[in-house]
Amino acid sequence: MRKISRRSFLQAAAVVAGTTALAACGSSSSSSTAASTAASTVSSAAEGTTNLVWTIWDLESTAYWKAMADGYMATHPNVTIEMLDLGSTDYMTVLATQLAGGADIDVLSIKDIPGYANLINLDYLAPMNDVLTRDTADFNGTIEQLTTDDGNFYAVPFRNDFWVLFYNKDLFDAAGVPYPANDLPMEEYDALARQMTSGEGDAKVYGCHYHTWRSCVSLFSILDGENTIVDGTYDFMKPTYDLVLAQQNDGICMDYGYLKTSSLHYSAAFENQQCALLPMGSWFIATLQTYMAEAETPFNWGMVKYPHPANAPAGSTLGTVTSLAINVDSTKAEAAADFINWCVSDEGAKVIAETGTFPACGSEETNAIIRATEGFPADDASAEALNTVAVYLEMPYTQYASDIETILNTEHDAIMTLSETVDEGIQNMNDQVSVILA
Known part of the structure; x- marks a missing residue:
């Protein structure tokens, strides 16, 4: 597989850093806004707790981010989830730049496949084959479509459209x-x-x-x-x-x-x-x-x-997925893995569905939750439309x-x-x- 060295990317990132920063200013995608958002989202980890930094986009307008973090922390009181909002504009580019600069990030949200491929080429993602505890068959074929030539997959879908x-x-x-x-x-x-x-x-x-x-x-x-x-x-x-x-x-x-x-x-x-x-x-x-x-x-x-x-x-x-990955340099990889496995568990899927979002590992229970939302068509055919047999990534x-x-x-x-x-x-x-x- 063709690889781009981190040194080369960091040099390129330095050239565009000013542009990226300017583009980010005045929106939720700025690093300063991200930092303040993270600070206001969760208190600093108390002594004896693990603080996971999780990159996301558009926290204020996307219901499932906070629902996932709160749902996990409710059953894992010794872990805090600190959400770093990088904004949706050029999210994957901003994320790669943050990683190139050695940012303290543990869990990465993956927005699209070109960005996913870039992070793999840069060696920023940890393999997930031995991390994922859920059966890959539950992901309706999407894991196989995220698998690289080396036999590894480096992200796990939690949302599926x-x-x-x-x-x-x-x-x-x-x-x-x-x-x-x-x-x-x-x-x-x-x-x-x-x-x-x-x-x-x-x-x-x-x-x-x-x-x-x-x-x-x-x-x-x-x-x-x-x-x-x-x-x-x-x-x-x-x-x-x-x-x-x-x-x-x-x-x-x-x-x-x-x-x-x-x-x-x-x-x-x-x-x-x-x-x-x-x-x-x-x-x-x-x-x-x-x-x-x-x-x-x-x-x-x-x-x-x-x-x-x-x-x-x-x-x-057809389908698109939003996935979670682990920063290969994270010092809290085990805790990050536990969070990701919770997000794709039946419990996590239910929390995601309650926001009106389709989880990657959907079920009749999660479909029923979405069907119960106000304004969903009441006919049986619309309910049946939620059941897929094969999802091919765009x-x-x-x-x-x-x-x-x-x-x-x-x-x-x-x-x-x-x-x-x-x-x-x-x-x-x-x-x-x-x-x-x-």
Whole structure:
């Protein structure tokens, strides 16, 4: 595995430190704010107790951080959790800079795969294979997707967001069309989107909507488990691109170029009832619950399992994880490991679910907790949509994650704006990524 020396990173960090500090000033991401947040979050560890420093982002707006810390400390009175809020802007870069400077940090929150790969390359993370006490099978395949070429995984997911298909019940009722099923192959999904398209101009209702993220389109292709987006060949994406571009050409979904220039957010498209179907992540559930509670004209909505290729089972879906890792230089690694193992235990999962967040090791109990939150759809199909059979990360681990992401995003943009044909875009992906992997 290619490694970047800590000395090299520290030298680079010194060059950008001023910029990072300036970017952080005036927001919750500043080091000074982080320090004061940590100080106000928990008192200094008393004599005879262990104080764990845990890096996080956006403490004030993210309910599960404090819930996890409080839940653990309630049953471990000899441990204090000191949360170091680095802010969400450039969190992984700020974290790497802190570690390069020798900051006293024990537990690290991992926000994304490119940042995870970078910290591994820098030798900042301790292997977790012998640390994790929970069966890796409970993580629904995500541990394997975080495992590196050396056979180790260096972070453990505690939060899992997966994709479902949201739909507007009122629009379906008005059209006299049955609601989508929890087993929806791509061809049936396409037919349903076409059936639900109606109207013209400002009154038009699009059958489906795709946000401008690459994951909203191309990653339907990986749900059969036969391909990944990091192996350097992308011909398997052609059927999905062909399907979505045909929808775009026929006015079944909004034009990608318009969405890019108008910056229309997917939440606005759905909340304004401009689309009947919306493939999106489970984080949107809480957004809709809040919106419907405050909207002057709320509408009825539901969700079903993510559309899937014909050769993939229903419940196959995309996912993103938020993980925990241990600083390889921590002098309190054993205590850090105990905290992480609690976070991914059934007890920890319940605490996370009570904040409306999906834990990485979900269960019927945690799903029931989330279903009981105010505004969650009452129908059985929406409840069943929470049960997944396979979750494929939007970006599985590779040391080249950042470079591959850049190439795929660039070519996705070119394909969706018709600047390139599907064949041209895929060939460019194949050519450019193969150079990186060589």
